[in-house]
Amino acid sequence: MPAYAVRVDVTHLPGILDPAGATVERALPALGYGNVSQLRIGKSIQLIVEAPDPEAARAQVDEMCRRILANPVIEAYEIGVTGLVR
Amino acid sequence: MTARVGVVLFPGTNCEHDVVWAVERLGGSAEILWHGDATSRGVDAVVIPGGFAHGDYLRTGAIARFSPVMEAVRAHADSGGPVVGICNGFQILTEAGLLPGALQKNAGLQFICRTVELRVETNTTVLTGRAEVGRVLRVPINHFEGNYVCDPGTLSELRDNDRVVLRYLHNPNGSLDDIAGICNEGRNVVGLMPHPERASEAILGSSDGAVLLHSLLDASRQVARPAR
Numbered sequence A: 001m002p003a004y005a006v007r008v009d010v011t012h013l014p015g016i017l018d019p020a021g022a023t024v025e026r027a028l029p030a031l032g033y034g035n036v037s038q039l040r041i042g043k044s045i046q047l048i049v050e051a052p053d054p055e056a057a058r059a060q061v062d063e064m065c066r067r068i069l070a071n072p073v074i075e076a077y078e079i080g081v082t083g084l085v086r
Numbered sequence B: 001m002t003a004r005v006g007v008v009l010f011p012g013t014n015c016e017h018d019v020v021w022a023v024e025r026l027g028g029s030a031e032i033l034w035h036g037d038a039t040s041r042g043v044d045a046v047v048i049p050g051g052f053a054h055g056d057y058l059r060t061g062a063i064a065r066f067s068p069v070m071e072a073v074r075a076h077a078d079s080g081g082p083v084v085g086i087c088n089g090f091q092i093l094t095e096a097g098l099l100p101g102a103l104q105k106n107a108g109l110q111f112i113c114r115t116v117e118l119r120v121e122t123n124t125t126v127l128t129g130r131a132e133v134g135r136v137l138r139v140p141i142n143h144f145e146g147n148y149v150c151d152p153g154t155l156s157e158l159r160d161n162d163r164v165v166l167r168y169l170h171n172p173n174g175s176l177d178d179i180a181g182i183c184n185e186g187r188n189v190v191g192l193m194p195h196p197e198r199a200s201e202a203i204l205g206s207s208d209g210a211v212l213l214h215s216l217l218d219a220s221r222q223v224a225r226p227a228r
Helices: A019-031 A054-069 B016-025 B069-078 B088-095 B152-160 B210-222
Strands: A003-012 A043-050 A075-084 B004-009 B029-034 B045-048 B083-086 B102-104 B112-120 B136-143 B147-149 B164-168 B179-183 B189-192
Touching: A003 A054, A043 A054, A054 A075, B004 B016, B004 B210, B016 B029, B016 B210, B029 B069, B045 B069, B045 B088, B045 B210, B069 B083, B083 B088, B088 B102, B088 B189, B112 B179, B136 B210, B147 B179, B164 B189
Parallel strands: B004 B029, B004 B045, B045 B083, B083 B189
Antiparallel strands: A003 A043, A003 A075, B102 B147, B112 B136, B112 B164, B164 B179, B179 B189
C-alpha cells in the first residue's frame, strides 16, 4: 500500500481570539514592519497515511479533522497531500 | 437513600478531591471513576471535574472525549441520568457533543481566578432544582478558556428553550450573552465554568455553591434508571 505525507493547517475561525497571533502582530512594528495586519497563528499537523491513492488519503484525513483534529465551532482546517513517501 | 456520585478522573484532572469532599460533606457518597474504565459503575450521577484532562493537548477536552469512560457517561446521559461538567468538564462535554458550542480563550487573554456573581436563570435542571430563579450566587472561576461561543442558531435555541442555566452578573471573560452555564435539551446534562465545590462551605469564603450540589444530589435520588 502506498503512503502519503499529509499536512493539515488548523486556524481559528474569524472572530475567535488568537492571543499568540495578536501578540506577534503587535511586536512586528517594533522591528520596523508596520505594514502587517491580520496575523493569525494556527496549528500544523503532519502525518503519513497509508492509502490506495491520494484522494483516499485526503478523504480519511478529512474525516479525522471532523472527528478530532479540528473543532468546527471555533476552527477551520485545510488539508494538503504533499507527496508519495513510498 | 444516599445519592451515589461518580467523579471522573482523567490524567491531568485536578479538582476531583474537591468534588468528592463537597459531595460527601453535603450527604452524598462519592467515588472516583477512572477514565480508562468503560463503566460508570451504576452511579446515580456523574461529575466531570476541573483540571487539564490529557494536558488539554490539541484543544481543551479534545482527547478526553475519546477516553473509554466517556461512552458510559454518554449512555448515562442518554438514559436521563444527571451529568455535570465543571470548568474543564464543561469543555469536555462540548467537545463530546453532549452540550453545544465551545469555550474559547478569555477576552482580555488573562487566566482568571476569582469569585464572581452568577444569576440563576432556570431551576428546572439537575443542578438548579433547589435554587430560586434570579438568586445571585458567589462562586469562584478559575480558567483561561471560559469564553463561551456558539453560532447564532444555537444561541437562539438556548434562549428560546430556557437552556441558559447561569449567567455572569459582570461578564469576566467575554462569554456570549454572559453565559456561565448551559444545559442539554433533556435538562439532565449541565456544563458550567464556575466551581460550586469551591464555594460549598463557609470556611471557603462562600457556601453559595452548596445549593447547586444539593440540587444535584436531589436529582440523583429522583432519577429512576434501569438497573445495570
